[in-house]
Amino acid sequence: MDNYSLDDIFIRDFDRKTQEIAVETEDLRVFYGDNEAIHGVSLPFERYKITSLIGASGSGKSTFLRSINRMNDNIDGTRVTGKIMYRDVDINSDNVDIYEMRKHIGMVFQRPNPFAKSIYDNITFAPKRFGEHDKQKLDEMVETSLKQAALWDQVKDDLHQSGLSLSGGQAQRLCIARAIAMQPDILLLDEPASALDPISTSTVEETLMTLKDQYTIIIVTHNMQQAARISDYTAFFYSGKALEYDETRKIFTRPKIKATEDYVSGHFG
């Protein structure tokens, strides 16, 4: 597993005139204490596309993803250096209002984590905190986001039941609805389907496919079929570096790097 070179790297180029970049990292490094976990990753993410981050456990893909909306800031002893360019602003600088930034870059986590509130309140809770009190608008918001997350039909008759009473797949779609109710630009998903059964997984995948019309989606996944099915671009992470980044089709059929080839063909390690 250690015998792949970290210098052997292929990162695809984007034609910046025709392809709009939603967010881009430049030499992003993450430190846990003195230990560098991510070794300078520079990846652009195209707007309205789904990009998968794949790689073995411990390859740093989740750590990288969580840096993009600075969720790693909450962990003691973690330091992130490098730039994260979003709308021409480096959001990894100290003078950025991270709470405001997170309204634009939403996140869905590995474990479904609905609040112990009703479905309705799960979705309207944050918008209300940010000053939206118009009942009609809130109602619309609930309906739209639940429809987008493909959950509306199953819960519309009882929006006041607890979010905790939903099944795993439904709860995860509620979390997606909650994230998109904020109307973010970018949606980060950290293995959103890893705790779900195959049927729920495919529902979540369908949901994501329809969402990419309006959102830029970056998704960490362990499931290579999933990456192949839903994403436009794929980045392969290995030992804290992005070794290869290309169109998903190419990654899975003609990878340029040996490590990628071994990983996607199951001969890894």
Next chain:
Amino acid sequence: MNPKQADKLATGVLYTVAGIIIVILASLLGFILFQGLPHVSWHFLTSPASTFEAGGGIGIQLFNSFYLLLLAMVISVPIAIGAGIYLAEYAKKNWITDLIRTSIEILSSLPSVVVGLFGFLVFVLQFKMGFSILSGALALTVFNLPLLTRNVEDSLRQIHFTQREAGLALGLSRWETVVHVVIPEALPGIITGMILGAGRVFGEAAALIYTAGQSAPALDFTNWNPLNIASPLNIFRPAETLAVHIWKINSEGIQPDAAAVSAGASAVLILAVLLFNLVARYAGNRLYKKMTAS
């Protein structure tokens, strides 16, 4: 012995141990209530204690117990919640935090009589508060605060960190996440801990003997001026509580019906503590249902 037999034996032993505990508890409760309840009457619950003749009640002591409890909780609950939030949500893992935690643990294991003597030296003598409800309430705070803080911290910690991440990822600040996501979910546990703490405080005697005092001056229940010495609301008057009263009657009571008064007061005390426990359970369940399925 095969696994099945071993399992049966173990189950049997565990049932026996559990049974012994239940029998002890039940017989204790039964004995105290059986002895005490016949003496409990409306007159007993409302009239003042008498020092020399029979027929005294526990009215003032009962009121003092509740009033002292209320004051102690008013002082300690906000501090406990603040400290608990700090320890669970904000404190970094370093030696200062460790020191605070160790101090809290040591404080919570102090014998209550030591807390009482501390209160006597500091509040009664040093701060010249005398034997008063205020001294008692402060001593009870010292006695109760560590456990309450610990309870708040534990209740908050039980809420999974993914709940906090959910709030933060929506752009809420840490404080908003704590106040609007974490605390509502932890509330049932916090409330239960508060009420159980209240039960402990209600039955506490040793910490109060030297702080709230052992005398219960007559109160005028029509006088609600908190500065008047006869007013029940006055916090500078000495106030013997029910638990202290029981201790005192048994150690130096000279009333002809001392045993009966003591038994009756014990029954009332135990019923009150039992009531606290039941209320804690009920309120905790109700709140949990309300918070999670509202």
